[in-house]
Amino acid sequence: MYLDSSKATDQKTDIVVVGTGPGGLSAVAGAVYSGAQVVSIEAQPRIGGNSVWSTGWVAFVDTAMQRAEGLQDSEEIFLADCEKLIEKHSPQYPISWDVELGKRPLQASVNRLHAVEDTEMFPQAFEQDFAGPNVKTYVNTTAQELIIEGRAVKGVVVKANNGTISAFRIHARKGVILATGGYQANPALRSRYQLRTESSSPAICLDTCRGDGQLMGQTAGGDLINMCVIPPVVIVASAMVQEAIAVNAQGVRFHNEAGPYYDRVELAGIIDVPAKALANSVRSWNDFLASSETKDPQTGRVAFSEERKRIDKAPIYAARMVTGVGLTCGGFATTRSMQVVNALGRPIEGLFAVGDTAGGFTPTESMGGTHLGGGFVLGWVQNSRR
Numbered sequence: 079m080y081l082d083s084s085k086a087t088d089q090k091t092d093i094v095v096v097g098t099g100p101g102g103l104s105a106v107a108g109a110v111y112s113g114a115q116v117v118s119i120e121a122q123p124r125i126g127g128n129s130v131w132s133t134g135w136v137a138f139v140d141t142a143m144q145r146a147e148g149l150q151d152s153e154e155i156f157l158a159d160c161e162k163l164i165e166k167h168s169p170q171y172p173i174s175w176d177v178e179l180g181k182r183p184l185q186a187s188v189n190r191l192h193a194v195e196d197t198e199m200f201p202q203a204f205e206q207d208f209a210g211p212n213v214k215t216y217v218n219t220t221a222q223e224l225i226i227e228g229r230a231v232k233g234v235v236v237k238a239n240n241g242t243i244s245a246f247r248i249h250a251r252k253g254v255i256l257a258t259g260g261y262q263a264n265p266a267l268r269s270r271y272q273l274r275t276e277s278s279s280p281a282i283c284l285d286t287c288r289g290d291g292q293l294m295g296q297t298a299g300g301d302l303i304n305m306c307v308i309p310p311v312v313i314v315a316s317a318m319v320q321e322a323i324a325v326n327a328q329g330v331r332f333h334n335e336a337g338p339y340y341d342r343v344e345l346a347g348i349i350d351v352p353a354k355a356l357a358n359s360v361r362s363w364n365d366f367l368a369s370s371e372t373k374d375p376q377t378g379r380v381a382f383s384e385e386r387k388r389i390d391k392a393p394i395y396a397a398r399m400v401t402g403v404g405l406t407c408g409g410f411a412t413t414r415s416m417q418v419v420n421a422l423g424r425p426i427e428g429l430f431a432v433g434d435t436a437g438g439f440t441p442t443e444s445m446g447g448t449h450l451g452g453g454f455v456l457g458w459v460q461n462s463r464r
Contacts, residue, residue, distance in 0.1 A: 079209050080124070083216040084238040086246050091117045091214070094234050094250040095257055096221045096291060099127025100200065100453030101433025102257030107207040108458045117248050118208070118215045119236050121258075121286040125208060125215065126201030128259055128283055129450065134194035136454070137447025144190060151188045159187055160448075189380075191447045220286075224254065224294050224429070231298050231428035253428040256418075257457065260406035260434040261289025262308070271306045271408070280402040282311065287406075291435040295410055298429055299420040303437040305408030310401045329355030364388040405449060409437035416459055432457040 092114040095105045102118065103125065109116045118125070139156045194200065208215055218239045225233035225247060231254050237245035260283070261267045267289045268277035281287070292302060329351035366374055367386040373379070410418045410431040418429040433453040 080215050080217045083219040084240055084242045088247045090249045091115045092252045094248050095255045097257035098125035099259050099433055100129050100450055101457035103204045104454045104457030105255045105257055105432055107204055110207045110210050115212045119219050119221050120217045121220045123217050129200040130197045132197055132450055134197045135447045136192045137190045137451040138192055151190055155188055224298055226298055253430055255430040256291035256295055256435045257433045258291030258435050259287045262403040262406050263287040264289050272308055282404045298426050300418040301411045301421045303411045307407035308403055311404040325359050360389050409435045412436050
C-alpha cells in the first residue's frame with residue numbers, strides 16, 4: 079500500500095492529497111469514490127496523522143446512535159451551538175467572560191460525542207480506499223513547494239525524507255488538497271503570531287505539524303485566517319487518562335480535566351498543596367463516581383471511564399501540569415467546497431485545504447469532538463461539492 083519515494087520520478091495524476099490526517103484520509107476516500115486517480119503524500123511512515131494521537135472523541139450530527147438513545151439533534155442545533163461558542167469568544171465580551179470559560183469549559187447542547195476506543199481504528203477504516211488501484215501513497219515523503227502556472231496550482235514538488243538529493247514533481251489535473259495539519263510543532267512560525275515565551279511551549283502532536291501547508295499555500299496567494307488562535311492546553315504525563323482530576327496550587331479542582339494523580343494527604347506535602355483542600359477535592363470526586371449522576375456537578379465534566387474508578391487505592395500519582403499547545407486554528411479561508419481563496423475572496427484554481435490546514439472551523443473544538451469530526455467531514459465535502 080505504501081510506496082518508496084526515493085526512486086520515484088515525475089508523474090501525473092488527477093488529485094494530489096498532501097497529508098493523511100483526518101482531512102486527508104477522507105479526501106482520499108472521496109476522490110476514490112468519485113473515480114479519480116490519487117497520489118497521497120505523507121511525511122510519517124504511515125497514514126493517520128494526528129488522529130492516532132487523539133482522544134478518539136468525534137462529534138457527528140443526527141446519527142443512528144443518537145436516535146437510538148432518544149437524542150434529538152440536527153444541523154440547525156449544531157450550527158447554533160457553534161455560533162454561540164464563537165460569539166462568546168468575540169472581542170465584545172469582557173475579560174470576566176474569559177474567566178467564566180476557564181472555570182466551565184463549554185459543552186454542546188446535545189450529546190453528539192461518539193467514542194472511538196482505539197484511535198488506530200481511524201486509519202484502519204480507510205485502508206481499503208488507500209489500497210485501491212487508483213491510489214498511490216508515498217510515506218516518509220515531504221511536500222516542498224506547489225507547482226504554480228499563472229494563477230493556478232498545477233501540482234506539487236515532493237522529496238523523500240531519507241536524504242535523497244533529487245525531488246520529483248507530481249502534476250495534478252484536478253487539483254492539490256492541502257491536509258498537512260497545524261503548525262503547533264513549529265515554534266518559529268508560532269512566534270509570528272504568539273509571544274515568544276508562549277511560542278516555545280511544548281506541543282502534543284506529531285513533529286510534522288510544522289505548517290507546511292500554510293506556508294506552501296501562501297505562495298499561491300492563499301488567505302490565512304485565525305493564525306493567532308492557538309488555544310493553550312494543560313499538559314501532564316499520560317494526559318489522556320480519564321480516571322483523574324486536576325487541582326490547582328490550592329489543592330482545589332478548577333476545570334474539566336483528564337490526567338493521573340499519590341496518596342492524598344501524603345501526596346499533598348510532596349507537591350506542596352494544602353492537604354485538607356486536596357483531600358476534599360478527592361473525596362467529592364469519589365462521591366460523584368459512587369453516585370448515579372452522569373454529569374460532574376462541580377465542573378460539568380461528562381467524560382470519564384465506564385468503570386468510574388475512584389481515587390482511593392495506592393499508589394496514586396501526581397504530575398506537574400504545564401501549559402502547551404494541542405492544536406492550532408489558523409488555516410486558509412475557503413469556499414464551501416473547500417477551495418482556497420485569496421485576500422480578495424477569489425478562489426485559487428487547483429488549490430484546496432481541509433482539516434487543520436483550513437481556517438474557520440477549528441475554533442469550535444472546545445465543544446468536544448468537532449476537531450476530529452470537522453476534519454473527517456470537510457475532507458469529504460471538498461470532493462462532494464466539486
